[in-house]
Amino acid sequence: MHNAAFAALGLNWRYLAFEVDPKNLRAAIAGAQAMGFAGLNLTVPHKLLAVDMMDALDESAEKWGAVNTVHFQAAGAVGYNTDADAITQSLREDLQLELRGAKVLLLGAGGAGRTAALKLASEKVAELFLVNRTPSKAEEIAGEIKKQFRSVSVTVGYPKAGVDLILNATSLGLKHDDASPLDEARFSVNQAHAVYDMIYRPAETALLKSAKAAGCRTANGLGMLLHQGAKAFEIWTGQPAPRDVMRQALEQNVYGHK
Ligand code: ATR
Numbered sequence: 001m002h003n004a005a006f007a008a009l010g011l012n013w014r015y016l017a018f019e020v021d022p023k024n025l026r027a028a029i030a031g032a033q034a035m036g037f038a039g040l041n042l043t044v045p046h047k048l049l050a051v052d053m054m055d056a057l058d059e060s061a062e063k064w065g066a067v068n069t070v071h072f073q074a075a076g077a078v079g080y081n082t083d084a085d086a087i088t089q090s091l092r093e094d095l096q097l098e099l100r101g102a103k104v105l106l107l108g109a110g111g112a113g114r115t116a117a118l119k120l121a122s123e124k125v126a127e128l129f130l131v132n133r134t135p136s137k138a139e140e141i142a143g144e145i146k147k148q149f150r151s152v153s154v155t156v157g158y159p160k161a162g163v164d165l166i167l168n169a170t171s172l173g174l175k176h177d178d179a180s181p182l183d184e185a186r187f188s189v190n191q192a193h194a195v196y197d198m199i200y201r202p203a204e205t206a207l208l209k210s211a212k213a214a215g216c217r218t219a220n221g222l223g224m225l226l227h228q229g230a231k232a233f234e235i236w237t238g239q240p241a242p243r244d245v246m247r248q249a250l251e252q253n254v255y256g257h258k
Pocket residue numbers: 044107108109110111112113132133134137169170171172181
């Protein structure tokens with residue numbers, strides 16, 4: 001999506017992928033800066049590690065405690081987080097959800113789950129139910145939300161009544177034969193109006209499949225991927241991202257659509 005966007009704007013820039021061992025992350029960031037890179041994106045497991053390697057943190061990285069975008073400036077490496085805003089932007093755009101006052105069941109309490117939980121709380125959802133294979137991690141996030149966002153009612157465990165949204169932030173579903181992360185014996189998918197899966201490949205996870213069959217509005221994580229990338233593009237280039245071009249490139253490269 002970035003290379004398509006550079007081409008559309010006539011920028012002689014390139015976006016390249018590098019696999020970096022976490023033990024070499026500091027050297028890789030310094031090397032990229034020394035070679036005149038405009039910036040970097042970081043993914044698992046580098047997003048948390050990089051926080052302490054930046055010369056400065058934008059308030060987005062400060063707030064969410066993770067860096068997914070680096071911009072090399074005269075003063076050094078500045079860390080940003082474009083993931084959190086992308087979650088809510090995609091929920092609004094792809095599911096037409098009003099988050100303020102909503103009831104949300106969030107599956108997963110890893111890095112993505114934590115960011116989603118805190119972002120949803122900051123958007124003033126009314127009720128947040130956190131479910132995770134390892135409940136202690138959900139408890140920890142619930143504690144953080146209780147301290148920071150008093151108006152949000154947060155519970156660890158499945159809801160007793162219907163919700164506006166089920167949001168999957170676990171990695172269960174990435175493999176084609178993965179089960180759904182939703183325990184349907186505890187909470188049936190047709191008790192939700194909408195279901196969002198952060199996973200975008202495969203395009204339809206077991207969770208989304210059963211949500212569709214139950215008549216829920218559904219969306220996968222492609223919109224999140226798009227919006228975090230578009231925001232990073234704007235940070236690096238200082239120009240508005242051509243989002244339509246980027247979406248089309250994503251669909252073509254991820255799903256092979258023309
Ligand atoms: P990410 O940065 O993508 O969130 P992560 O921090 O490793 O990655 O988190 C992965 C999430 O998927 C966690 O919520 C994890 O549950 P645990 O906290 O219990 O590990 C969840 N997850 C991964 N594999 C799972 C599985 N087989 N069943 C249920 N949950 C799973």
